Amino acid sequence: QKEVEQDPGPLSVPEGAIVSLNCTYSNSAFQYFMWYRQYSRKGPELLMYTYSSGNKEDGRFTAQVDKSSKYISLFIRDSQPSDSATYLCAMSATRGYGQNFVFGPGTRLSVLP
Amino acid sequence: GAVVSQHPSRVICKSGTSVKIECRSLDFQATTMFWYRQFPKQSLMLMATSNEGSKATYEQGVEKDKFLINHASLTLSTLTVTSAHPEDSSFYICSAGGGAITYEQYFGPGTRLTVT
Numbered sequence: 001q002k003e004v005e006q007d008p009g010p011l012s013v014p015e016g017a018i019v020s021l022n023c024t025y026s027n028s029a030f031q032y033f034m035w036y037r038q039y040s041r042k043g044p045e046l047l048m049y050t051y052s053s054g055n056k057e058d059g060r061f062t063a064q065v066d067k068s069s070k071y072i073s074l075f076i077r078d079s080q081p082s083d084s085a086t087y088l089c090a091m092s093a094t095r096g097y098g099q100n101f102v103f104g105p106g107t108r109l110s111v112l113p
Numbered sequence: 114g115a116v117v118s119q120h121p122s123r124v125i126c127k128s129g130t131s132v133k134i135e136c137r138s139l140d141f142q143a144t145t146m147f148w149y150r151q152f153p154k155q156s157l158m159l160m161a162t163s164n165e166g167s168k169a170t171y172e173q174g175v176e177k178d179k180f181l182i183n184h185a186s187l188t189l190s191t192l193t194v195t196s197a198h199p200e201d202s203s204f205y206i207c208s209a210g211g212g213a214i215t216y217e218q219y220f221g222p223g224t225r226l227t228v229t
Contacts, residue, residue, distance in 0.1 A: 004156075036220075043117070043206050043220030044157070088156065101147065101218070105156040 003027055006089055006104030015113050019076040023089035023104045026070065030091040030102075033065045035074045038086045038106065047087075048074065079111045115141040117209045119221035126197055126228055133193045134224045136207030142187035143209035147218060148180070151204040163190055197228040 006023045013019055021035075032051055036044035048063040050056045050072075056063045062075040072091075076083055089104040116139040126132050136146060144165050149157040161177075163169035163184035171177045179201075181193040190209075194201055204225055210218040 041204075041223065041225070043119075043208075043222045045220070046217075101159055103157040105154070 003102050004089065004091060004104045007107050008105065009107040010110060011107060012110045012112060013079055015079060015081060015111055017079050017111070019079050019083070019109060019111075021074040021076075021087050021089070021107050021109070023072050024070055025072075025091055025102075027091070027093065027102070028067075028070070029093040031094065032092045033063070033072050034090040034092075035061075035063055036088040036090060036103075037083075038088060040086075044088055079109075081111050081113050084110045115139070115143075115209060115219040117143075117207065117219050117221040119207055119224050121224060122222060123225045124227070126226070128198055128228055129196055131193055131195045132197055132226060133191055134205055134207075134226075136190045136192070136209070136221050138188045138209040138219075141209070143190075144187065145210040145218075146184055146190040147208045147210065148182060148190075148192050149206045149208070151206060151223070153204075157206065160192075194226065197226070199228045202226055202228045 004025045034049045035047045037047050038044040050063050050065045053065050053067040060077045064073040086106040086108045088106045092101045118137045120135045146163050148160045151157050159172050160175045161169045161171045161182050163182050165184050165187050169182035184190040204223050206223040208218040208220045
């Protein structure tokens, strides 16, 4: 079993739709949960982060973490064509020499005008 | 967020040669820098973590003699791919961390390496 699994997509939605992106993980030591957006041939850009279970909202984006189910989600409301990108979930846990960051493989999202 | 640059953005080299990639943190002091490798349609894979002024810590399966990492200052880390082979062709991305919040890392734009 991979440490982090993510719905592969690709996912195509019409403009204005609500998008749900999800990841599951196996390591209960993960403490920080992040979502990154990566445009083609660019480095990832941090969108949202949460610490432990709960919800966090930032504009059109809502991140949810359910540590009991080892499941995290990112919701995008009123999706726009500019949201078209690959979305990576990431998790980290503290280890002896710093943080252990593990990324999901990414879900490619296309928002069609 | 912080700005991280990488140079070069794209490089083509011949098999057997060495290539150096620079990662600079432009507006904050990065006590920690991370180097990742990304294959097409695959996730970022952490190669190594480097702390300023000390030796890098490599992930299991990453050859430290092949991927030389230097983090001599708080704003610069370099990755040198030595004796490159075609299978080293990949997208290499660095990130800079070290803020008060331990999850924080800011990514560079990446370097596309092609070994012919």
